[in-house]
Amino acid sequence: MKHTLSVLLQNKPGVLSRVTGLFSGRGFNIESLSVNETLDPGISCLVLVTSGDSTIIEQITKQLHKLIDVIKVSDMNEVDYVEREMAIIRVKAEANTRAEVLRIADIFRGKVVDVSPKSYALEVTGAADKIQAVIDILRPIGIQEIVRTGTIAIARAKKK
Amino acid sequence: MKHTLSVLLQNKPGVLSRVTGLFSGRGFNIESLSVNETLDPGISCLVLVTSGDSTIIEQITKQLHKLIDVIKVSDMNEVDYVEREMAIIRVKAEANTRAEVLRIADIFRGKVVDVSPKSYALEVTGAADKIQAVIDILRPIGIQEIVRTGTIAIARAKKK
Numbered sequence: 001m002k003h004t005l006s007v008l009l010q011n012k013p014g015v016l017s018r019v020t021g022l023f024s025g026r027g028f029n030i031e032s033l034s035v036n037e038t039l040d041p042g043i044s045c046l047v048l049v050t051s052g053d054s055t056i057i058e059q060i061t062k063q064l065h066k067l068i069d070v071i072k073v074s075d076m077n078e079v080d081y082v083e084r085e086m087a088i089i090r091v092k093a094e095a096n097t098r099a100e101v102l103r104i105a106d107i108f109r110g111k112v113v114d115v116s117p118k119s120y121a122l123e124v125t126g127a128a129d130k131i132q133a134v135i136d137i138l139r140p141i142g143i144q145e146i147v148r149t150g151t152i153a154i155a156r157a158k159k160k
Numbered sequence: 161m162k163h164t165l166s167v168l169l170q171n172k173p174g175v176l177s178r179v180t181g182l183f184s185g186r187g188f189n190i191e192s193l194s195v196n197e198t199l200d201p202g203i204s205c206l207v208l209v210t211s212g213d214s215t216i217i218e219q220i221t222k223q224l225h226k227l228i229d230v231i232k233v234s235d236m237n238e239v240d241y242v243e244r245e246m247a248i249i250r251v252k253a254e255a256n257t258r259a260e261v262l263r264i265a266d267i268f269r270g271k272v273v274d275v276s277p278k279s280y281a282l283e284v285t286g287a288a289d290k291i292q293a294v295i296d297i298l299r300p301i302g303i304q305e306i307v308r309t310g311t312i313a314i315a316r317a318k319k320k
Contacts, residue, residue: 011189013183013187016184016190016193017177021177021181023177024174024177029173030173030195031196032194032195033176033195034194034308034309035192035193035310036192036309036310037308038307039299039306045306082274084248084273085196085246086244086246086285086312088244088312088314090314090317111285113242113244114242114314116317116319117319117320121242121314121316121317125271125283143199145314146198146199146205147166147205147207147312147313148194148197148312149194149246149312150194151196152307152309154248154274154305154307156274156276156281157250157274157275157276157278158276159276160277
């Protein structure tokens with residue numbers, strides 16, 4: 001089962017390495033990971049996506065809590081949340097395909113972030129399955145490069 | 161000096177931990193990091209931002225090359241590149257501030273990704289300084305939570 005964990009940690013050298021080490025020590029692969037500053041530059045927020053048995057994820061969560069520089073761990077699967085990632089996709093765009101690439105960009109509300117005579121680089125955001133849909137539809141045109149951020153997640157606010 | 165490194169690596173448990181360990185072993189802090197699959201699910205692309213002396217970055221780059229699961233390392237500072245990150249920012253949005261929050265979202269081409277009677281969550285993309293500008297302008301209204309992806313980067317294509 002896919003798990004999305006959100007971890008608040010001290011922004012210090014070595015913390016990230018210890019967190020990722022806990023996963024690899026158990027043979028768990030991290031499918032995607034994002035880490036950056038929060039409002040407080042001394043604290044970072046890390047979001048990671050991993051697949052695996054819930055019992056083991058629970059054990060890892062407990063071990064994360066024990067790390068001195070870890071402030072908070074949330075298993076997003078336990079709450080209602082929004083998840084998003086961003087991809088920059090460089091796709092072949094020559095005379096005969098440019099219009100189609102722009103149409104696709106428009107449909108998925110993407111933005112062109114770099115242009116050359118032979119390619120466009122598109123920025124697209126959305127849940128992982130939307131990003132995958134864009135990739136699948138652009139693939140026959142010719143994808144030259146993809147860079148994706150890790151997934152990030154935020155708990156939904158109470159609706160009343 | 162700020163350095164943005166782009167690293168292609170085998171998508172296996174432990175690789176991420178070894179890469180981040182190289183930085184912490186030298187007391188280097190990673191300011192932001194993103195890792196996710198590429199077109200080939202067996203290969204991940206990792207982008208990280210760190211600050212430090214160029215000589216030491218060069219040493220780390222050489223050590224990265226020696227890791228068996230590292231396929232390619234690019235120091236983006238050596239090329240012309242586009243960098244982007246995404247943030248989801250939850251900001252207070254009550255009767256008297258909703259219009260202003262939406263105006264700001266509109267100016268920065270943000271999208272509202274979650275709504276409650278008391279807050280909006282905005283998705284914003286851009287270079288790190290643009291994200292910082294959005295944060296600075298929303299801060300007086302009341303930011304409740306921020307989650308940011310790591311910065312990702314792609315080399316610009318040749319213009320002719």
